[in-house]
Amino acid sequence: MSSPSSPITAAVVEERLRAELIDLGVEEDAISPDAKFDKLEIDSLDVADLMAMVVKEFQVEIPRSELADVTIGQLVARIVAGASH
16 A cells, blocks of 8 residues: 555554454454454454565564464554564
């Protein structure tokens, strides 16, 4: 969604993750910065799709195994930090 010249901000990343999670069937009101991925009722294939989108759009790779106890807010921070390198 964002072009390479656009800065990757927390707001951009959070909105993109929100849209992807909704597409995967997560209830919109369940999505918050404090929500943990293991509580969002998405299966491993959905997580793989989500991580593929992160790699494709933000060029940041985060192993799925590291998502077990991570909140959406923590993931946003990791993507922004990783994308700025």
